[in-house]
Amino acid sequence: MFKSGFVAILGRPNVGKSSIMNAFVGEKVAIVSNRPQTTRNKILGVANRSGVQIVFVDTPGLHKPRTRLGEYMVKTANDAREGVDAVLAVVDGQHIGEGDLAILNDLSQMRCPKYLAVNKIDIVTPEVLMPQLAKLHDISFDQIVSVSAKRGDNMDILFSLLANAMPEGPKYFPDDMITDQPERVLCAEIIREKALLNLREEIPHGVGVEMMRIEQLSDHLTEIHADLYCEKASHKAIIIGKNGAMLRTIGEQSRMDIERLLGTRVMLKIWVRVREDWRNRASDLRTLGYEE
Ligand SMILES: Nc1nc2c(ncn2[C@@H]2O[C@H](COP(=O)(O)OP(=O)(O)O)[C@@H](O)[C@H]2O)c(=O)[nH]1
Ligand SMILES: [Mg+2]
Structure with a gap:
């Protein structure tokens, strides 16, 4: 049985959404920088493993828009939730703020499987991480995984969880097509x-x-x-x-x-x-x- 599906990656700007997608795809299909709002459009990244294809939908960070471009970006991110088989929310393990929690609460209304990646654990000490994780107490997600997109920590575990959540389905993209971006x-x-x-x-x-x-x-x-x-x-x-x-x-x-x-x-x-x-x-x- 071949499994496949779409996974939307959502969260505040700069938490590492694009980095996580690139790590899963194995190539840089979405640009990355330490500036918030680096990603402006919806970007598909295709990850192939044996028996499964996950099409990740990278999105602009959710924020309060101040320009027409910002409005477009936030709408793009919200629209990306439609029709996906699972969502992957991302927060930065250095600090989980009110904005993050509001997004997580909002996403928890969705009926598809929901996963949360607490990213950047390569630069967070346990003393800092613990109180941040405590804030996630009431979040009703299927699974919370602490990861480092940069160093690769727990990324295989996260991928397996997502893969297991995918329904039986076709290979949407041929092996050599890792993104929809021309x-x-x-x-x-x-x-x-x-x-x-x-x-x-x-x-x-x-x-x-x-x-x-x-x-x-x-x-x-x-x-x-x-x-x-x-x-x-x-x-x-x-x-x-x-x-x-x-x-x-x-x-x-x-x-x-x-x-x-x-x-x-x-x-x-x-x-x-x-x-x-x-x-x-x-x-x-x-x-x-x-x-x-
Ligand atoms: N130390 C560390 N930095 C990371 C990690 N993931 C992303 N970053 C950095 O965080 C910044 C934002 O990353 P990006 O993927 O563009 O975030 P996005 O705006 O959520 O897509 C960049 O400077 C990345 O290099 C990680 O696991 N560890
Ligand atoms: Mg991005």
């Missing part, structure tokens, strides 16, 4: 990740990437042009950096990851463009793929 989106996301990793303060939230052109020039070389949106001229100056140093770093790191993804050499050109308040403009949101 190549151009993966490339744009890599550039956004490198911007998030290198930029400080308020700028990362206002960064968006539009792929203008992907052209395979030969078997060995791909040319890519991308626009990097930011919200203010002063941000543009910071993104470009002194003598272009920051943009070079972002471009260089992006190029290496994109080359690995595409399996060719890559010529990458990034233009920085100011688009004031694009996170509140429907047309810009559509252009960047954040739409209904």
Whole structure:
């Protein structure tokens, strides 16, 4: 009997949802950063093991939205609950707050099997973890597992629990298809990740990437042009950096990851463009793929 199903991963921003999905898939299909709201869209990641296929649905973190983009993200996350075979809620073992508990209470109304991952136990001492776990006393989930997506602790146990909860079903995706994200989106996301990793303060939230052109020039070389949106001229100056140093770093790191993804050499050109308040403009949101 082959088992398969969809598992939505839900929780507050920055708790490690995307990291957990990537660990299960075995490849980075969703970008990761220490900035809240790194994930902006629903992303499928497919994990195959013997006799079972789990399709994970990674989602943007649940938060109080302050922009139209934020509203889209939260709606996307909430919609992802529809029709899944199980949910995997994630909290950060360093601190479980009111926001986490509200989400867990809300999810406990769902009728499908519910699992909770308490993540990042690689950096939490038992003294810190115990009182956090105590807050989960009243949570009616099927199982709570302390894990580290980064180090791999208990990830096999968590996977087995989820696998057991899957119904009998078909292989939804062929073995070589580990995500629903097209190549151009993966490339744009890599550039956004490198911007998030290198930029400080308020700028990362206002960064968006539009792929203008992907052209395979030969078997060995791909040319890519991308626009990097930011919200203010002063941000543009910071993104470009002194003598272009920051943009070079972002471009260089992006190029290496994109080359690995595409399996060719890559010529990458990034233009920085100011688009004031694009996170509140429907047309810009559509252009960047954040739409209904
Ligand atoms: N130490 C540690 N850090 C982690 C772990 N999982 C995720 N992180 C870090 O937490 C931050 C947020 O991770 P991410 O997967 O983007 O969280 P998301 O916003 O919930 O998708 C990143 O800096 C990750 O490297 C973990 O198990 N241990
Ligand atoms: Mg994420």
